[in-house]
Amino acid sequence: MTLEMTPPVVIPSPARIRLTGQIGVLQVPTALKQSVVIPTFNERDNIGALLERLTAVLPAGETEIIFVDDSTDDTPDLILQAAMDCPLPVTVYHRDHATGGLGGAVVEGMRHARGSWIVVMDADLQHPPEMVPRLIAAGTRDGADLVVGTRYAGGGSTDGLSDGYRRLVSSGSTVLTKLVFRNSLLRVSDPMSGLFAVRASSLDVGELRPEGFKVLLELLVRNRPGRIGEVPYAFQQRHAGESKSSFAEGARFLKHLAILRFGAQRTRMLAFALIGVSGLIPNQLALWLLAHVAGVHYVPAAIAANLIAVGWNFALTDSLLYRNRRHRSLSGRMTRFFVMGNADLLLRIPLLAVLVDGVHLGVLVANLITLVASFVVRFLILDRVIYLNKPKTLEAAG
Numbered sequence: 001m002t003l004e005m006t007p008p009v010v011i012p013s014p015a016r017i018r019l020t021g022q023i024g025v026l027q028v029p030t031a032l033k034q035s036v037v038i039p040t041f042n043e044r045d046n047i048g049a050l051l052e053r054l055t056a057v058l059p060a061g062e063t064e065i066i067f068v069d070d071s072t073d074d075t076p077d078l079i080l081q082a083a084m085d086c087p088l089p090v091t092v093y094h095r096d097h098a099t100g101g102l103g104g105a106v107v108e109g110m111r112h113a114r115g116s117w118i119v120v121m122d123a124d125l126q127h128p129p130e131m132v133p134r135l136i137a138a139g140t141r142d143g144a145d146l147v148v149g150t151r152y153a154g155g156g157s158t159d160g161l162s163d164g165y166r167r168l169v170s171s172g173s174t175v176l177t178k179l180v181f182r183n184s185l186l187r188v189s190d191p192m193s194g195l196f197a198v199r200a201s202s203l204d205v206g207e208l209r210p211e212g213f214k215v216l217l218e219l220l221v222r223n224r225p226g227r228i229g230e231v232p233y234a235f236q237q238r239h240a241g242e243s244k245s246s247f248a249e250g251a252r253f254l255k256h257l258a259i260l261r262f263g264a265q266r267t268r269m270l271a272f273a274l275i276g277v278s279g280l281i282p283n284q285l286a287l288w289l290l291a292h293v294a295g296v297h298y299v300p301a302a303i304a305a306n307l308i309a310v311g312w313n314f315a316l317t318d319s320l321l322y323r324n325r326r327h328r329s330l331s332g333r334m335t336r337f338f339v340m341g342n343a344d345l346l347l348r349i350p351l352l353a354v355l356v357d358g359v360h361l362g363v364l365v366a367n368l369i370t371l372v373a374s375f376v377v378r379f380l381i382l383d384r385v386i387y388l389n390k391p392k393t394l395e396a397a398g
Helices: 047-057 075-083 101-112 131-142 164-180 215-223 247-262 264-293 298-321 330-343 345-358 363-373 375-386 392-397
Strands: 002-004 032-040 063-069 090-094 115-120 146-150 196-199 228-232
Touching: 032 047, 032 075, 032 101, 032 131, 047 063, 047 075, 047 131, 063 075, 063 101, 075 090, 090 101, 101 115, 101 215, 115 131, 131 146, 131 196, 131 228, 146 215, 196 215, 264 298, 264 363, 264 375, 298 330, 298 345, 298 363, 330 345, 345 363, 363 375
Parallel strands: 032 063, 032 115, 063 090, 146 228
Antiparallel strands: 002 090, 115 196, 146 196
8 A cells, every 4th residue: 555645756767787886987867866765663753753854954856755664553644644744755655564574665665766866764763864965975975886874883883772682682693794794795894784875776676685674784795786885873762662673583684694695495494404403302202202111113103203293393394484485274284294294204114124123223323314314305395395485476466
């Protein structure tokens, strides 16, 4: 659903080229000097002050403000109400489905932006609105593709982080990211920054597939901007509301980092392997109880232990690994998962018998070998048959 004050001017989409990074390269003509893209989620008490401060530092004839809203409260209505008294043109795009989280909202705003420069910032005033013209001025002066507002260089600070824990998380995630992408991020002191300006002519929105908060990291890795500048700033206290940071967002960040580094399928395979390793515990425990404590023959004991482990693995895989690709019904997913999880018994049981009766290995060791042997085949069936990815046309429509 799109809420607007006035109908947008329809202009041809600007060509998207990659700048060489040399000073003096001409920009692609665009309608405005700058577009400010602001993702919002329940920021109703910050909107008035934010627009007031942006209005004070940005020229009306050269600027547009784009809010992309995922709120569950009346934030979009309050944005439109505040926009009535705002000399800057303001547009609100409200999303019914928060695909990609905050990063997805930013990319959606970038698609609608008409400025030569696109500035991304938060709505909570932890990013000072007065930084917007400074970022653009630095980029114009230095011929940069990207200008990052940094908290970790040149006098920047993280004073606005609410406590020592958040400071530790922020600095720790920055160090981790720079270790993982040590070559790509050598020139960037704050790859986790949510405040940056990117030249529209150097931006390839179609390459961006963000997940969670860290859209700058996504842009740096996938678009690889040529010339990067930095402007230090002091991270401020929130004006109002609560931080959206959470354990779930932390897990989302780690997943996004792994996808950027290893690719989506390799990351899923690694996660599937970790879930499979965790499934060894109930499998081996059940086998030990049945075979060594209850005295059940190792073959039916192995079958029963496998059923328990498959149930464990399904619960974790379905709820954590493929929660965004659950296009089939629960019963359909469970049935296929259990068929796959137990079909390998046709291979594993004869192999188990050979290892126990022929090679004279212990039951637990032999069972572990058969589990490892079936891992890759099970993952490929899971990834390509049970949890089908949506066709691109359907994903775009959704």
